Amino acid sequence: MSRRAVITGIGVVAPGGIGREPFWDMLTAGRTATRRITLFDPTAFRSQVAAEADFDPAAAGLSPRQIRRMDRAAQFAVVSAREAVADSGLDLANTPPERIGVSIGSAVGCTMGLEEEYVLLSDAGRHWLVDHSYGVPHLYGYMVPSTLAVEVAWEVGAEGPTALISTGCTSGLDSIGHGAQLIEEGAADVVVTGATDAPLSPITSACFDAIKATSPNNDDPEHASRPFDQDRDGFVLAEGAAVLVMEEKTAAEARGAHVYGELVxxxxxxxxxxxxxxxxxxxxxxxxxxxxxxxxxxxxxxxxxxxxxxxxxxxxxxxxxxxxxxxxxxxxxxxxxxxxxxxxxxxxxxxxxxxxxxxxxxxxxxxxxxxxxxxxxxxxxxxxxxxxxxxxxxxxxxxxxxxxxxxxxxxxxxxxxxxxxxxxxxx
Known part of the structure; x- marks a missing residue:
């Protein structure tokens, strides 16, 4: 009998909605989460609007050590994974760890951590040669995007296949597709999968300003993102994460799990x-x-x-x-x-x-x-x-x-x- 992958848990950190239910309430109400950027001073940029997540890592349950170690993107992923696992009702402690896989997507990795460290080490770009001893001890982790998947694997105790999928703006779809494949081929019975990005930084804004891809509608941020409207003028940058728990369908049904849907x-x-x-x-x-x-x-x-x-x-x-x-x-x-x-x-x-x-x-x-x-x-x-x-x-x-x-x-x-x-x- 063919193995099939189903979704049994959902966790979300999104602009306008931290958590699955606030996120869904915002969407169905048709509310927008776009606003003038507050994470840095955007005055110098053509596009000064974004969709920011009102995220407090301590309030979300992360320890001081986790907050110190993890880039904002990793924090999003771990908090989303916790919610997804809780929503699934799975007892991962009683699941063989080698049968738990992780597939996380990200386009730009630890952008915020890297930029913050560069600004500090170079004295805001004044020095070409920098003293690495001033960098945080986790700087290497910021430079290796796979640490995002590793943080999730540590969080859920996964010892099965673990991967970081980076295919630009399709990373979030491709990571879930890869996760489903792990279940279908029998490499894992449970896969914690999704994607995370926290790209709201001056370097990202400068890159998209240069190609004029983002909306310059700074006077009306709430209405800046207008897909399919004849007056649209570019996309609005954002940050966030979503993580799903996927299981083999027969096993999920046998334990009475709530199934949101099947990836077909x-x-x-x-x-x-x-x-x-x-x-x-x-x-x-x-x-x-x-x-x-x-x-x-x-x-x-x-x-x-x-x-x-x-x-x-x-x-x-x-x-x-x-x-x-x-x-x-x-x-x-x-x-x-x-x-x-x-x-x-x-x-x-x-x-x-x-x-x-x-x-x-x-x-x-x-x-x-x-x-x-x-x-x-x-x-x-x-x-x-x-x-x-x-x-x-x-x-x-x-x-x-x-x-x-x-x-x-x-x-x-x-x-x-x-x-x-x-x-x-x-x-």
Whole structure:
């Protein structure tokens, strides 16, 4: 009998919602978490807005030593993992540690720790040669992104396969896809998986300012993130994490676990085209969607909701609109689509996992989150983008997609527990 991966626990640290339920409440209320940056003085930058997480590591249960040792991104991941494990109801102490795996994604690793240490060691950039003895003892860990996965593995006692997946803005989808594969191939019975990024620092702002990818709507931060709106002017940077507990389906059902959904299809593709550019026809994303559907043995008409990448750049929004039409045909005009980046911004590698968490909750509660700030649709984006208000909607299968610098394109299908038989037929 084939092994199948299901989601039994969800943990979230997100702008506007620390914890799974506050996060979901914010999404369904259509509230935005974008504001003027407070983590540093953004005055010198073209884009001065972001979606920050109101995160207090001590209040979240981290010890002084953990706070001292871990970069903000690692703190997000560990706190999210704790919530996900508690939500799953698993007793990991009685689970063979070699059967527990970890798969964590991140696009930019320990950005904040690295930048803070560079500023200190170089005296704000005044010195080319620096004295390493002034650095924190954990500086090496900041330079090795895999420490993010290691921190989660230590937290949950995992001695099975442990990996850091870094594929730009699709890292959060790809890490979960890898985690599901570990279960399906029998390498692990439980996988703690997701992604984290805390990129809100001057160096990140400068990089995106240089290519004018982020919104300069500094006078109205709340409405700066406007996916699919004709007046959008770039994406809004963000930070956050989401971690899921995934289990082998038969074992999860045998212990009476609450199953949010099953991962039934996943695929990734690359456009081999341009570091930041996208082809207008959406062919590579469409191909990822088609392969994911094929692996799930589902027809395009099976998709009941699409969680769009929806970054809020004209290039991306038009690209994925074309991809949905190319992969789903006429059904693309019948299925609701939305972008939660309109509310929580774009947290780079973390956002894919945050969006999968939102999809799992949408399946569980049968509610589609809205696209906030969408008041006048771009005529080239002519699908049902669920503007402004959440919508109750019957869903058995949801599709979540991601698009990343470097040409990465990923697609993931989740099915409601008990809704789809193996092989794609609906019950």
């Amino acid at each position: 299809g996943f695929a990734g593709r690359s456009n081999a085209f341009h570091m930041t550019g996208l082809k207008a026809n959406g062919r590579e994303m469409a191909e990822a969607i088609k392969v994911a559907l094929d692996r799930a043995r589902l027809a395009p008409a099976s998709v009941d909701y699409i969680n769009a990448h929806g970054s809020g750049t004209k290039q991306n929004d038009r690209h994925e609109t074309a991809a949905f039409k190319r992969s789903l045909g006429s059904h693309a005009h019948k299925v609701p689509v939305s972008s939660i980046k309109s509310m929580v911004g774009h947290s780079l590698g973390a956002i894919g996992s945050i969006e999968v968490a939102a999809c799992a909750l949408a399946l569980d509660r049968q509610v589609v989150p809205p696209t906030a700030n969408l008041r006048t649709s771009d005529p080239e984006c002519d699908l049902d983008y669920v503007p402004l208000t959440a919508r109750e909607h019957r869903m058995d299968v949801v599709l979540s997609v991601g698009s990343g610098f470097g040409g990465f394109q990923s697609a993931m299908l989740l099915a409601r527990s008990g809704a789809v038989e193996y092989g794609g037929d609906r019950r």
